[in-house]
Amino acid sequence: MYRKLISLLLLAAVGIVLLAGDLAGARGWAFFALVGITAFFGIGLAAHFFALKKNPGGEEFGNCLPIMAVAVAGVAATWCLxxxxxxxTAVASGLVGLLAALVLPGKLAAVAYTASFAGMSSLAVLTGLPMVICAGVLVGGFYILALPVYEGIGGKLGTMAAGAVLATVLIFSLLGGI
Structure with a gap:
């Protein structure tokens, strides 16, 4: 119980730091300080995940490829719609989620639904297909790693999607907007 609470607080801290930096319009050294703080909390979160006694993602590690493929397809479909x-955006996400629920088995439908949240990003945020694909891969990775840790906690799918989009924007801004 305490481990889940600590990991939830760490994830919330990463989100708060990123949001605060965005609202403050962090540029220059402030942006790099923001990246450093986020990296510090991210490393703490990753260390916490791997310190768990149970295997995070247990059975999901065996079928990573379908999860990643569905995540990329879900983000891309919602974004294109x-x-x-x-x-x-809500209609596009709903259509992708409904189609996934009708066609895909339970866990993959949940992955597609999670990915559809990330696909709701505007053209100003996800500016092209490379960013969409990156966000999809990150949604799949976050799903594999985080879902067992946050079992029973509400809002995890949207949080994973938002985290994937924020990480994608950060990666592409650090790489010079490839």
Whole structure:
């Protein structure tokens, strides 16, 4: 119980630091300080995940490829429906989630639904297909690592999607907007 609470607090700290930096318009040295603080909390969170006695992601590690493929497809489908076809983001996410629930088995449908949250990002956030694919891969990775740790805690799917989009934006800004 305490481990789940600590990991939830660490994840919340990462999100708060990123949000605070964005609201403050962090540039220059402030941006690098923000990255350092986020890395510190991220490393603590990763160390906490791997310190758990149970294997995080247990059975999910055996089928990483389908999870990653569904995550990338879910982000891409939602993003294309909203950005390219002009559908409302909530409608696009709902369509992807409904289709996934009808076609895919339970866990993969949950992955697609999680990914659809990340795909709700606007063109100003996910500016192209490389960013969409990166966000999908990160959603899949976060799902594999975090779902068993946050079992029974509400809001984890949206949190994973938001974290994946934030990490994608950070990666691409550090790489110079490839």
């Amino acid at each position: 909203s950005v390219k076809l002009g559908l409302n």
